[in-house]
Amino acid sequence: MKRRLRLAALFAVVVAAAIAVGCGGSDAPSEVDVDVEDFAAPAGYWEGEGTVRETPLDDGVRTLTRNADFEFWFSLNSDGSALGEITLTYESVLTVSGLPNLSVPGVGGVSAAFDPEVGGEITDPDPTRIFPLVGVLDEAGLVLGMVSGEEPEPIEFTIRADPGVSAGFDVGGAGSVGVEGQGAGTIAYAIEMTPFTPFADSDIAGVEKRPGGPYAAHFEFSGDNKLAIEWSAVQQSSDTQIVEVTDEMRDALDALEQALQ
Numbered sequence: 001m002k003r004r005l006r007l008a009a010l011f012a013v014v015v016a017a018a019i020a021v022g023c024g025g026s027d028a029p030s031e032v033d034v035d036v037e038d039f040a041a042p043a044g045y046w047e048g049e050g051t052v053r054e055t056p057l058d059d060g061v062r063t064l065t066r067n068a069d070f071e072f073w074f075s076l077n078s079d080g081s082a083l084g085e086i087t088l089t090y091e092s093v094l095t096v097s098g099l100p101n102l103s104v105p106g107v108g109g110v111s112a113a114f115d116p117e118v119g120g121e122i123t124d125p126d127p128t129r130i131f132p133l134v135g136v137l138d139e140a141g142l143v144l145g146m147v148s149g150e151e152p153e154p155i156e157f158t159i160r161a162d163p164g165v166s167a168g169f170d171v172g173g174a175g176s177v178g179v180e181g182q183g184a185g186t187i188a189y190a191i192e193m194t195p196f197t198p199f200a201d202s203d204i205a206g207v208e209k210r211p212g213g214p215y216a217a218h219f220e221f222s223g224d225n226k227l228a229i230e231w232s233a234v235q236q237s238s239d240t241q242i243v244e245v246t247d248e249m250r251d252a253l254d255a256l257e258q259a260l261q
Contacts, residue, residue, distance in 0.1 A: 042137060042207065042215040043078045044238040047071075050219075050231025052198035057094075058225075065226075066092040070198060072133050072144075072233070075241040081253060082135030083243040086146055090127045090155055092193060094120035120159035122193070127155050129195045132246065134253040138260055141204040142217045142233070146197040147252045154192035161189070198229055201259040205231070 049071040057064035068091070074084025096119060132147040205219035214235035221229045 039209070039214040039235060039238060041078065041238070042209075042235060043076050043240060045073070045075055045236045045241055046082070046084075046217075046233050047073045047236055048217070048231055048233030050198060050229070053226065053228045055226040062094065062096050064092070064094045066090070066196065068196070068198060070231075074133055074135055074144075074233075075243055076135070076137060076235075077240055080137040082133070082137065082142075082144070083245060083249065083253075084133040084135075085130060086133040087128060087130045088146075088195065088198070090122060090124075090129070090193075090195060092122050092157060094159065119161075120157060122155060123158040123190070124156040129153060129155070131195075132249050132252075134249050134256060136253070136256045136260055137207065140260065141206050142219075143201060143204055143256055143260060144199045144231075145201065145252050145256050146199055147246075147248050148195060148197065149248055152195050154194060157191050157193040159189045159191065198231065201256055203229070205233075 049069075051067070051069050053065070053067045055063065055065050068088045070086055070088040072084060072086035074082040076082045129152070131149070131152070133144060134147060135142060135144040137143075203219055203221065205217040207215055207217045209215050216232065216234045218232045219230065221227070
């Protein structure tokens with residue numbers, strides 16, 4: 001009984017408050033001041049993340065897919081130059097289908113028939129790579145670039161093939177690779193896959209200031225070879241950080257600035 005009385009009293013208070021608001025008797029302010037001084041300009045510390053998916057090879061028999069999930073940060077100065085770092089985790093798979101059945105002569109004229117298979121995947125124990133990041137912000141938007149350096153650490157990609165099968169293909173900058181099966185059992189062939197960038201100098205992300213909050217950027221693209229790229233970045237604070245600039249980063253930053261001109 002006491003609980004019902006308390007609920008009834010609470011309901012009466014809510015109703016009275018609603019009537020007061022409807023009659024203009026509320027103490028709620030008509031305007032709310034929001035402190036946006038910390039995000040008055042896009043310069044500052046940013047963080048972002050994204051994905052890239054692509055099928056660089058699909059000829060009806062061989063299909064090679066390569067993906068990467070990534071996250072990054074950068075410090076943007078008042079001139080619109082960004083310096084930071086990007087971390088990518090790579091994934092790539094090769095599948096081959098539609099190969100003809102093979103018949104291999106055996107001892108005493110007995111033949112062995114089997115369905116050949118060729119495939120491959122990343123077998124690197126740690127397919128994560130970290131690279132410097134540069135960027136440029138102008139009136140058109142934000143452009144980012146990954147700086148791979150002169151000799152980026154390759155990623156191990158292993159191809160497996162049944163005996164008697166031949167295949168040739170290109171894997172992530174490793175060049176044309178041929179595999180020929182001989183003898184019994186599966187053959188494994190390890191190659192080096194070059195880490196690829198999710199950015200292009202023509203990828204311009206729109207930048208806008210959120211109401212009462214930080215600046216934010218978003219980019220999304222789909223194209224040939226089932227290419228799909230999407231990433232976003234948000235300003236975390238107006239504090240800039242000191243980032244050591246290498247010669248490769250300076251060259252990449254200059255190239256981005258020239259591409260936007």
